[in-house]
Amino acid sequence: MPTSTSDDAFAEVKSKIDLVKVVQEHVRLTKRNKDFWGLCPFHQEDSPSFKVNPQMQSWYCFGCERSGDVFTFVELIEKTDKRGALQLLAERAGVELKKLSPEQKERSDSRKRMLAMLKLAAQFYEYVLWSTPAGEPGRRLLASRLVKEENARRFQIGYAPAGRGFAEYLRAKKRSLADAQEAGLMRRDGTDFFAERLVIPIRDERGQPLAFTARTVRQDEQRKYINSPETPAYVKGRVIFGLDLARDDIARRGHAVLMEGQFDVITAHGAGIQNAVASSGTALTDDQVRLLKRFTDELLLVFDADRAGRQAAQKAVVMASAHQMRTRVATVSGAKDPDEFLRAAGPDAGKLWEELATKAPSGFEFGMELAAEGLNLSNANHVELAARRLREWIAQFPAALQDDYRERAKRWMGVSGHLLAAEPDDRRTAGRPNVPIVGKNGLGTAPVGKKVTVGRYLLQLLAVRPAAFDRVRTKITPDELDEEDRGIYVRMLETYERGGLSGLEKELAGYPAEEQDLIRRAWAAPPPNVDEDVAVELAERIRLDHMRSRHSGIIRELSEAERGSDSERVARLETEARELARAIAEMERRG
Numbered sequence: 001m002p003t004s005t006s007d008d009a010f011a012e013v014k015s016k017i018d019l020v021k022v023v024q025e026h027v028r029l030t031k032r033n034k035d036f037w038g039l040c041p042f043h044q045e046d047s048p049s050f051k052v053n054p055q056m057q058s059w060y061c062f063g064c065e066r067s068g069d070v071f072t073f074v075e076l077i078e079k080t081d082k083r084g085a086l087q088l089l090a091e092r093a094g095v096e097l098k099k100l101s102p103e104q105k106e107r108s109d110s111r112k113r114m115l116a117m118l119k120l121a122a123q124f125y126e127y128v129l130w131s132t133p134a135g136e137p138g139r140r141l142l143a144s145r146l147v148k149e150e151n152a153r154r155f156q157i158g159y160a161p162a163g164r165g166f167a168e169y170l171r172a173k174k175r176s177l178a179d180a181q182e183a184g185l186m187r188r189d190g191t192d193f194f195a196e197r198l199v200i201p202i203r204d205e206r207g208q209p210l211a212f213t214a215r216t217v218r219q220d221e222q223r224k225y226i227n228s229p230e231t232p233a234y235v236k237g238r239v240i241f242g243l244d245l246a247r248d249d250i251a252r253r254g255h256a257v258l259m260e261g262q263f264d265v266i267t268a269h270g271a272g273i274q275n276a277v278a279s280s281g282t283a284l285t286d287d288q289v290r291l292l293k294r295f296t297d298e299l300l301l302v303f304d305a306d307r308a309g310r311q312a313a314q315k316a317v318v319m320a321s322a323h324q325m326r327t328r329v330a331t332v333s334g335a336k337d338p339d340e341f342l343r344a345a346g347p348d349a350g351k352l353w354e355e356l357a358t359k360a361p362s363g364f365e366f367g368m369e370l371a372a373e374g375l376n377l378s379n380a381n382h383v384e385l386a387a388r389r390l391r392e393w394i395a396q397f398p399a400a401l402q403d404d405y406r407e408r409a410k411r412w413m414g415v416s417g418h419l420l421a422a423e424p425d426d427r428r429t430a431g432r433p434n435v436p437i438v439g440k441n442g443l444g445t446a447p448v449g450k451k452v453t454v455g456r457y458l459l460q461l462l463a464v465r466p467a468a469f470d471r472v473r474t475k476i477t478p479d480e481l482d483e484e485d486r487g488i489y490v491r492m493l494e495t496y497e498r499g500g501l502s503g504l505e506k507e508l509a510g511y512p513a514e515e516q517d518l519i520r521r522a523w524a525a526p527p528p529n530v531d532e533d534v535a536v537e538l539a540e541r542i543r544l545d546h547m548r549s550r551h552s553g554i555i556r557e558l559s560e561a562e563r564g565s566d567s568e569r570v571a572r573l574e575t576e577a578r579e580l581a582r583a584i585a586e587m588e589r590r591g
């Protein structure tokens with residue numbers, strides 16, 4: 001029985017839909033006690049203040065103070081109205097609705113028709129490419145680019161023949177030409193918009209074609225690529241090319257490889273790099289990063305080797321970090337883009353790729369090198385120029401990262417501090433680690449109080465993600481921590497070994513008050529990067545600091561021993577100092 005769009009319909013849909021599942025398609029949620037927390041999709045933030053209550057089927061954001069139920073969530077996220085949200089959710093819940101408003105129905109029907117038309121077109125072009133003589137030029141082009149049929153079919157590549165092929169096909173199937181025109185497939189006169197081109201469907205993350213990009217097969221054609229116009233089904237800058245095929249591998253490998261062009265991705269998949277995707281036709285947008293963030297926290301950027309490509313990579317690094325994503329940047333050498341690089345490598349592509357990916361520096365390191373590119377850092381003017389570039393670049397990052405980046409840049413360049421110090425202007429961004437920022441609801445959005453040391457940061461991180469203990473405990477011993485962090489570290493480690501992931505929640509009440517306080521605060525406002533790799537990095541830094549201070553202790557002891565002319569003790573201390581110095585150098589080299 002169809003349900004009318006009265007309150008009954010809302011109630012029925014609501015009873016069949018789980019808010020948590022709906023939200024999870026857009027926000028990565030972590031369960032804490034009975035609630036789920038994540039980064040608010042409706043405002044920019046560094047630490048999760050968006051809470052979903054599964055019992056009440058309600059959500060609330062402590063940052064922007066928006067709140068509501070599953071309908072309001074869908075309304076905001078899909079940029080629709082209440083009825084639109086009902087429509088979407090009813091479809092999902094299998095509840096049939098009666099009586100849509102006429103405009104509503106028209107809009108929803110027209111989008112549906114358009115999507116069906118795009119699907120049909122993709123099938124038609126693919127058929128022409130592989131199963132008709134007319135597809136020959138397309139097959140030749142693919143062969144010249146070393147794309148095998150099996151790989152081409154995964155991407156559903158096709159060929160649009162000259163003339164009115166698709167229009168005739170539609171007429172034969174008694175389908176509407178108007179729909180095809182509206183979807184940007186056909187001109188008014190019925191000629192194919194993509195005629196004499198290889199067509200590549202741009203599909204959403206579920207595999208539905210939304211548009212096409214098409215490459216000419218003619219030598220004399222000036223416009224190598226043309227794209228579908230934007231339509232109600234296709235908004236440029238919201239789609240990630242290849243994501244439907246790559247999503248499983250992205251999850252498996254823990255990162256996505258982000259390239260620029262469609263052919264980069266197609267060739268990459270052919271070479272076994274099946275977590276490759278592309279921003280496709282635009283510079284990377286916030287929407288695209290948000291989409292990727294649903295699947296991973298880390299991007300390996302492989303942009304074109306020219307200056308424009310490297311600058312695009314530099315921008316992408318900043319954009320990703322605004323969404324708390326880690327980046328690394330790989331540079332293809334001796335080729336203009338990843339496509340050319342992989343094709344030139346032939347059967348060695350997989351191996352060469354692994355090498356390239358393994359040595360890819362972090363996005364920040366890459367940016368530092370780019371800032372100094374073409375400059376001679378033994379020349380004072382050049383140093384100043386590089387420092388200015390770096391200073392401007394660092395100022396674009398989220399405030400919480402800037403101090404650390406400035407410090408690293410300083411060490412890397414060996415520049416005296418003032419050259420990298422932030423301009424007053426750079427500091428206007430909110431959320432600096434040591435400045436308490438209090439929102440209008442009175443909740444702090446940044447850790448308040450004393451400076452967060454490396455040890456504290458690690459403790460906060462372990463409080464939020466106890467699983468990181470598995471790796472951290474092999475990296476440091478408690479005596480390497482500062483005295484004030486040692487007790488709580490040992491207590492938390494024991495709790496974890498006894499009670500696993502949920503141990504801390506159960507045993508917290510037995511902790512000394514100030515330790516409880518630290519842990520609760522970490523839960524309420526987790527550090528910016530809650531990530532096991534970051535935990536390991538912190539642990540290594542703590543060990544390194546500890547080794548350095550032991551080293552200087554031994555050197556002090558050594559001069560004492562030399563004065564007392566205890567030659568055996570001197571020899572022992574010398575050996576110890578040497579071994580320690582070697583270990584420190586080794587760690588510094590790796591870190």
Ligand SMILES: [Zn+2]
Pocket residue numbers: 040041042043050061062063064065066
């Ligand atoms: Zn919010």
